[in-house]
Amino acid sequence: MKNKIFLYLFVFAALIVLYQFVSTNNLQKALNSKIDKLSTEVTDLKDSLQQSQLKILDIQYFSLENNDDALAYYDHLELKNPARYIEDKLLETNEKKGNNPLVPYDGMESDFKINKIKVLNHKWLLADFSDGKYWGDLVIKYELKDDLSVDFTLVDHLLYTRSN
Incomplete structure (x- = not known):
C-alpha cells in the first residue's frame, strides 16, 4: 500500500x-x-x-532663426529674437480700423487682417490674411532700421477664390 x-x-x-x-x-x-x-x-x-x-x-x-547670414544683419541691434520683433511690428498694422493697409483687397465678410507670418530672411516674409471667410497670402519685403522701425512693402499678393 x-x-x-x-x-x-x-x-x-x-x-x-x-x-x-x-x-x-x-x-x-x-x-x-x-x-x-x-x-x-x-x-x-x-x-x-x-x-x-x-x-x-x-x-x-527658409527661416530667419536658422539663417546665420541673415541674422548677422541684426547683430548691432541687440534684439534677442529679430523674427518675433518683426512679426509683432507687422501685427501692429492690424490695429488700424478697417482692412490691414498691406492687404490690397477689401474684406467681404469683415476686415482683412494678417493672421500668420513666416519671416524667411533679413528682407522677406510671407503672411496669411483673412476676413473670416476669405483668405489669401502676401509676400512682403521689409527693412528693419537702426532705430528699430520697420518699413513693409508689398511685393505680391494672392486672394483665394472659393469654389462651391
Missing part, C-alpha cells in the same frame, strides 16, 4: 511538473511575441520620428 501511495504521489508530482513546464513555455512564447511586437513598434516610431525631424529641418530651412 505504501508503494501505491508513493506511485500516486510520484505521478501527481510528475503531472504538476508537466503542467508547470507547459504553462511556463506558453507564457514564455507569449512574452516573446509581445517583445517582438513592441520592438517592431519602437523601430516604426523611431523611423517616424526621424522622418518628422527631417520634415522639421526642411520646413526650417
Whole structure:
C-alpha cells in the first residue's frame, strides 16, 4: 500500500511538473511575441520620428532663426529674437480700423487682417490674411532700421477664390 501511495504521489508530482513546464513555455512564447511586437513598434516610431525631424529641418530651412547670414544683419541691434520683433511690428498694422493697409483687397465678410507670418530672411516674409471667410497670402519685403522701425512693402499678393 505504501508503494501505491508513493506511485500516486510520484505521478501527481510528475503531472504538476508537466503542467508547470507547459504553462511556463506558453507564457514564455507569449512574452516573446509581445517583445517582438513592441520592438517592431519602437523601430516604426523611431523611423517616424526621424522622418518628422527631417520634415522639421526642411520646413526650417527658409527661416530667419536658422539663417546665420541673415541674422548677422541684426547683430548691432541687440534684439534677442529679430523674427518675433518683426512679426509683432507687422501685427501692429492690424490695429488700424478697417482692412490691414498691406492687404490690397477689401474684406467681404469683415476686415482683412494678417493672421500668420513666416519671416524667411533679413528682407522677406510671407503672411496669411483673412476676413473670416476669405483668405489669401502676401509676400512682403521689409527693412528693419537702426532705430528699430520697420518699413513693409508689398511685393505680391494672392486672394483665394472659393469654389462651391
